[in-house]
Amino acid sequence: MQAVRFDGHGDTDVIDYGDVPDPEVGRDDVLVDVKAGALNHLDVWTRRGMPTLDLAMPHVPGSDAAGVVLETGADVTRFAEGDRVAVSAGVSCGDCEFCRDGDYPLCTSFHVIGEHVPGVHSELAAVPEDNLVAVPDGVDWETAAAAPLVFQTAWRMLNTRADVSPGESVLVLGASGGVGHAAVQIADHAGAEVYATASSEEKLRYAEEIGADHAIDYESTDFADEIRAHTGKRGVDVVVDHVGEATWDDSLKSLAKGGRLVTCGATTGGRPETHVQRLFWNQLDILGSTMATPGEVDDVLELVWDGTFDVRIRDVLPMSETARAHEMLENREGFGKVVVRPDSDY
Structure with missing residues (x-):
């Protein structure tokens, strides 16, 4: 073959x-x-x-x-x-x-x-x-x-690990990628206010089409500053970061007190610097996640097969x-x- x-x-x-x-x-x-x-x-x-x-x-x-x-x-x-x-x-x-x-x-x-x-x-x-x-x-x-891979990964990140609730705010980095575009839709389906980052007008428009309430061009602006401005300096409840070194510090800056950062990958490198003071002072949670259980796979793919997720x-x-x-x-x-x-x- x-x-x-x-x-x-x-x-x-x-x-x-x-x-x-x-x-x-x-x-x-x-x-x-x-x-x-x-x-x-x-x-x-x-x-x-x-x-x-x-x-x-x-x-x-x-x-x-x-x-x-x-x-x-x-x-x-x-x-x-x-x-x-x-x-x-x-x-x-x-x-x-x-x-x-x-x-x-x-x-x-x-x-x-x-x-x-x-x-x-x-x-x-x-x-x-x-x-x-x-x-x-x-x-x-x-x-x-x-x-299968990206939707089960994003489903477990948001529903099982971060336990996103209706009315919370979620920032999805790299919304144009596989996991990113799945996470935008899953966060929206969970009833969250969704912020998404991408690198061009076309990608930002796509992110909005699939459920992002706010789209941020991370190449022309500092997304952490944009999040603080959008939220009255509060920050978001959850950040989905599969980018790693290039975004890690700004991801932590984007979180509200008591917020959760959930990660499944590190496409720009896996050894970022972390300001530990920010973690304990703001009582942040960092959650790792990968793949999903068979039940989680079935749950999310049912929503793909019926057209709920695109x-x-x-x-x-x-x-x-x-x-x-x-x-x-x-x-x-x-x-x-x-x-x-x-x-x-x-």
């Missing part, structure tokens, strides 16, 4: 599209005829080898994909040939103390399809049954592929142009998700 692959870590020139062996289908696996995949920033980090990754090479990346079931392993009970499915990439052991409590993202051996083990940006993919969700008829492949697609490319898709993410081009499709289906 044909698949996206790389033989070593580096820049986009390490990415290739070519022949790899067909996947082996284990007893708990489902063989999926992949119709579409989607890019996330973790694909960029995996390609670069950050943080330190010890991957078997060549590595097939990709944590988001959707397609049709071709074959099922002997122990599979939830899916059958012809079913429409999408990948939910977080893999848990199911047996540690956290899994027994139902909080699977805290699993002591938690790992991610495409990041720590072979991914799904290929013509065929063998995926554990527990890592698939059903896709209703009428949902297009691009939406099905692009929704999965914005910035471009659809053949898998042979995945290097270009990586460049779009790195250069912050466009609004929403980048989708790739097998060249044979493009």
